[in-house]
Amino acid sequence: MQPTAPATGRSLPSSAYSSLRAIFGYDEFRPLQAEAIGNLLHGRDTLIVLPTGGGKSLCYQLPAAVLDGTSIVVSPLIALMEDQVRALTERGVPATYLASTLDPEELHARERSIREGRFQLVYVAPERLESLRVVEMLSGLQPPLVAIDEAHCISQWGHDFRPSYLRLGEVIGRLKPPRVLACTATATPIVRAEIQERLGLGSERSAVILRGFSRPNLHLGVVESDSSTERRKLMLGALREALGNPSSPEGGAIVYAATRRNTEKVAEAVAREGWRAAPYHAGLSAAVREDVNRRFAARALDVVVATNAFGMGIDRPDIRAVVHVQAPGSVEAYYQEVGRAGRDEQPAQGLLLTSSGDLGLRRRLIGYGGGRDDSAPDPQHVQQQWRLFLDLMRYVEAGSCRHDFILRYFGDEQETLGGCGHCDVCERLERSGEEGAAPSVSEHDALVVRKALSGVARNQGRAGLVAVADMLQGADNERLRRLGLTGLSTHGLLKDQPKPWVLALLRRLITAGLVDLTTSEFPLPFLT
Secondary structure (H helix, E strand, O other): OOOOOOOOHHHOOHHHHHHHHHOOOOOOOOOOHHHHHHHHHOOOEEEEEOOOOOOHHHHHHHHHHHOOOOEEEEOOOHHHHHHHHHHHHHOOOOEEEEOOOOOHHHHHHHHHHHHOOOOOEEEEOHHHHHOHHHHHHHHOOOOOOEEEOOHHHHOOOOOOOOHHHHHHHHHHHHHOOOOEEEEEOOOOHHHHHHHHHHHOOOOOOEEEEEOOOOOOOEEEEEEEOOOHHHHHHHHHHHHHHHHOOOOOOOOEEEEEOOOHHHHHHHHHHHHHOOOOEEEEOOOOOHHHHHHHHHHHHOOOOOEEEEOOOOOOOOOOOOEEEEEEOOOOOOHHHHHHHHOOOOOOOOOEEEEEEEOHHHHHHHHHHHHHHOOOOOOOOOHHHHHHHHHHHHHHHHHHOOOOOHHHHHHHHOOOHHHOOOOOOOEHHHHHHHHHOOOOOOOOOOHHHHHHHHHHHHHHHHHOOOOOHHHHHHHHHOOOOHHHHHHOOOOOOOOOOOOOOOHHHHHHHHHHHHHOOOEEEOOOOOOOEEEO
């Protein structure tokens, strides 16, 4: 096919609509799916950025089903590849996948069938494309379409960079497909630019489809609290409000935690309240994880308490709540996870619970988790991940509509709501009659900030954030005396303020870039 002007739903061939009904069982396309598929069928490379649940997979599955030849899909998620291949096979579309989890005999058998052209779709893990032999095999197929799923993984500016994606531009150059699709649920403008550059999608024959970040049915709320008891009570309250009675729940929920140990603890607490709950994290065996996935999808589980390892490919539209009991690593990660609620367009809620401890925990996770194969973490990568986390903390502190914050963050200016009316900030502003304008900074405010910065400086790396807050607030206890904090000139400088207020101020200084934390096992504040 020759490249033409951007396609619309009306310019789709009749085979696309008949395949939509006959193969996939849908009567109509979701918003923007027809545009993306029309672009591809007219030979136009396309980058689509649609939030979780937006129907990205159909944008490459349907063209692959109607085009002649074998299309290639690059995906980093083996479980997702397995699920999609199984579903396509059941629908009569010949499909398979190549991944390191296959035993050598099965792998060779699949490669033989691929060479013989028996499949319309072949899913490939990006690591497999590091093999020249595999690339040459796929090149021989002359694929009509190459689709890159989770395309944000190619960006070193993104929240989920994977080195195995860096060769994909070179691989596309060898395969020479007449059309390329890159799709992701989360990409800021700078990440989109890097995707286009690295995959060669910057020409006039390329299109970018960005929409769907507006989720008016999803109520967003944030609570900052250093009381673990309060956070636990809020989490359980959100589950009861969203699902109703544990004996007859109205849908499902996901609770996200930052560590494996915390998922186990929270899952036990949820189960004690009567919910059918289970933990999910990468430390569990593949069989256990698959069983949790299956039971949640079959509605045999009400609540899954998980790390970010859970959720990809979960096709359950009646998730009524997503609660984060600890802050995730970025706005991208958060919106991808919270976006799993309310896919049926019915009311749902996303609640983010955060505490001062999240700052130190994330700084430690980034510092220790940045390296691969026990190598030292790349300092640039560490700083980039920390900047992304501070962006999330600015979302936490937002004084205006949370939905508009997210739309601006992703550059989706066409859907700005101008105040949604159903996030916690909009509700608070409506109750108080405020207009949301930022107040001016007084000399007193500036003096308070200087006092807090002085406290961090005088601490000289002796203690963590909570101890510095105690010192500024004027606490006098054995720990502070042992650390030498009670004798500092800054001791009690903010004694007229309660400790939670002082802690919140210190957090604001971190997100403002005036204070930073070390990446040591016990992160310590210091002036930038």
